[in-house]
Amino acid sequence: MKVKRIDHIGIAVKGIEQAGKFYTDILGLEIDDIEHVSDQKVNVAFLPVADSEVELLESTDSDGPVAKYLGSRGEGVQHIAFRVEDIEEALRELKEKGVRLIDQAPRKGAGGARIAFIHPKETNGVLVELCERGN
Numbered sequence: 001m002k003v004k005r006i007d008h009i010g011i012a013v014k015g016i017e018q019a020g021k022f023y024t025d026i027l028g029l030e031i032d033d034i035e036h037v038s039d040q041k042v043n044v045a046f047l048p049v050a051d052s053e054v055e056l057l058e059s060t061d062s063d064g065p066v067a068k069y070l071g072s073r074g075e076g077v078q079h080i081a082f083r084v085e086d087i088e089e090a091l092r093e094l095k096e097k098g099v100r101l102i103d104q105a106p107r108k109g110a111g112g113a114r115i116a117f118i119h120p121k122e123t124n125g126v127l128v129e130l131c132e133r134g135n
């Protein structure tokens with residue numbers, strides 16, 4: 001597979017508005033867009049940094065994965081996303097190598113991306129997202 005760059009770093013926060021202030025007021029980044037991803041029960045704020053992004057994730061449902069993450073581990077870095085050229089090829093290759101996946105097939109992520117998560121047991125506890133975008 002071809003990994004092109006770190007696409008974004010996902011940070012679980014209790015609230016985007018409050019947590020976003022550090023990134024906007026102190027670091028001088030800008031919130032590009034806030035999107036609701038119903039599939040994952042989150043609101044996602046994107047803050048571009050050169051060719052990468054910080055992704056702030058706020059839960060919209062106490063049942064969702066980010067709510068569970070906040071409940072067990074608190075706020076903090078939740079996942080790292082690598083942009084790949086071809087997500088289907090990447091998943092095929094990972095399956096061939098026996099790497100456990102959370103998503104067997106790509107699903108729809110924020111910003112029109114196609115995403116899939118690798119099981120954190122394969123990655124020393126880091127939740128890794130693969131992400132394919134149009135560009």
Ligand code: ZN
Pocket residue numbers: 008010055079081129
């Ligand atoms: Zn992500």
